Amino acid sequence: MTDAFLALCDSVQAQPHLWTLLVAGWLAYLVGLGVWIVLQKREPAATLAWLISLAALPYLGFVIYYVFGPQRIRRQRLRRGRARARMPARPETAEDSEAAELARLAQATTHLPPTTATDVRLLVDGGATYDALLAAVREARESIHVAYYIFEPDRTGTALRDALVERARAGVKVRLLLDAVGSAKLRRRFLAPLVEAGGEFAWFHPMRLPWRRPWLNLRLHRKIVVVDDRIAFTGGINVTDEQDERLREDAYHDLHLRLEGDVAALLQVVFAEDWVYATGQRPPLRAPRASTPGCVGTQVLVSGPDSSWEPIHRLHVAAIYAARRRVWLATPYFVPGEAAMMALTSAALAGLDVRLLVPKQADSRLVTYATRSSFDELLEAGVQVHEYGPRLLHTKALLVDDETAIIGSANFDHRSFRLNFEVSLLFRDAGVAASLEAVLDADLARAPRVRPDRRRPFWRQRLPEALARLLSPLL
Incomplete structure (x- = not known):
């Protein structure tokens, strides 16, 4: 390798015009790639990070950006389908002004x-979630629609597959949509019994042909199950033994939701949109059934690269700014942008009870370093930072004051806010908020606080954290 490099240098010195060609080619590459990146109109920090990183990788940088760089997806025809399936809006009341403002923002985005x-x-951890999910699936009479990021062919995945197969044989319409990267371990032979039983x-986003730009970096991170248009599940828990504490001592600690009522019909709309996008088939929707509105006000929040408004990001920031007493945030990935960081530190500086719960060690060391790079600023502003362990915290939840809660699949980072297809639920309900408070309070009690005077060796912590912070817009 060294001899070849020296030979190339000698050749360039012997023929100066080769050096001119190399420089001209590199400059043309920088200009072309730079224009392409700038025209994406992303956040300046992310744009600069891409430009600096790829300038150091002539030509190879083009391939990296082509595969992993920002991509927009246009699904206007599917958004029009949403309008046809809208449910009646919950009436606003005079004392519900803050909720109405958040609802208007959510509906507009x-x-x-x-x-x-x-x-x-609220279902804490995989054991409770899988038991409730399997019970609902086994009682299905008309339809079961399932979408997951991770579906493993292990004990947990086999149990759910077998339950879906049994219902499909009984005449229930079963549709299963899986992310091609998150569920890459799954093989068609594992799903053959479901297809043979009549399931779909x-x-x-499977890998495309080589001459078409891949969607490798744009993943379906949603977890949605809708049974008979009336019972729905969503949250952070995938289908894998790694999230069942009954099978593994190191299982992820996570939070999921079981819901009944009109909200299930809107989660059905979200599933249908993803299904028709992935398959080209008509959305499996029926006209909403007449029902009595429930007592829990909620809003379905969806975001992804098909929307430039970053709805889940905006609703998190708006809810934090609306806080009057407290802001409690739990997330496995904390890599905030300027807007989210400003909201959290502003709340703390204003004297609110602001607490951040993150894993002691995420499943990515780079993300762990990037998360900890924000600790000094948070602590200085007055935010209480807690690190949960030894199990990996996978909960994604925001609690504001005594009535507002956001729970779902979205992490508090650039990827979830901009690249992944995510779904969360916004609740304006004292009962849901109290349940979430109990869950977070128990988790915070098990998670030691990060101290401002903690020991931070330069080579093992301070420098890696600083370097990871530079790459945070790309994570």
Whole structure:
């Protein structure tokens, strides 16, 4: 390798025109790639990070950006489908002004109206989630629609597959949509029994042909199950033994939701949009059934690269700015942009009870370093930072004051806010907020606080954290 490099240098010195060609080619590469990146009109920090990183990788940088760089997806025809499936909006009241403001913002950015739930249950960890999910699936009479980022062919995945197969044989319409990267371990032979029983299956963003730009960096991170248009599940828990504490001591610690009521119909709309996008088939929707509005006000929040408004990001920031007493945030990935960081530190500087709960060690060391690079600023502003362990915290939840809660699949980072297809639920309900408070309070009690005077060796912590912070816009 060294001899070849020296030979190339000698050749360039012997023929000066080769050096001119190399420089001209490199400059043309920089200009072309730079114009392409700048025209994406992303956040300046992210744009600069891409430009600096790829300038150091002549030609190879083009391939990296082509595969992993920002991409926009246009699904206007699917948004029009949403309008046809809208549910009646929940009436606003005089004392509900803050909720109405958040609802208007959510509806303007997602094109989904406010709705209600008749029952909301918080499911802590995989054991409770899988038991409730399997019970609902086994009682299905008409349809089961399932979308997951990770679906593993292990004990947990096999149990759910077998339950879906049994219902499909009984005449229930079963549709399963899986992300092609997150569920890459799954093979078609594992799903053959479901297809043979009459179920339908599709991949979301499978790898494309070599001459077409791949969607490798744009993943379906949603977890949605809708049973008979009336019971729905969503949250942070995938289908894998790694999230069942009954099977593994190191299982992820996570939070999921079981819902009943009109909200299930809107989650059905979200599934249908993804299904028709992935398959080209008509959305599996029926006209909404007449029902009595529930007592729990909620809003379905969706975001992804098909929307430039970053709805889940905006609603997090707006909810934090609306806080009057406290802001509690739990997330496995904390890599905020300027807007989110400003909201959190402003709340703390204003004297609110602001607490951040993150894993002691994320499943990516780079993300761990990037997360910790924000600790000094947070601590200085008055934010209480807690690190949860030894199990990996996978909960994604925001609690504001005593009535507002956001729970779902979205992490508090650039990827979830901009690149992944995510779904979260915004609740304006004292009961849901109290349930979430109990969960977070128990987790915070098990998570030691990060101290401002903590020991931070230069080579093992301070320098890696600083370097990771530079790359945070790309994470």
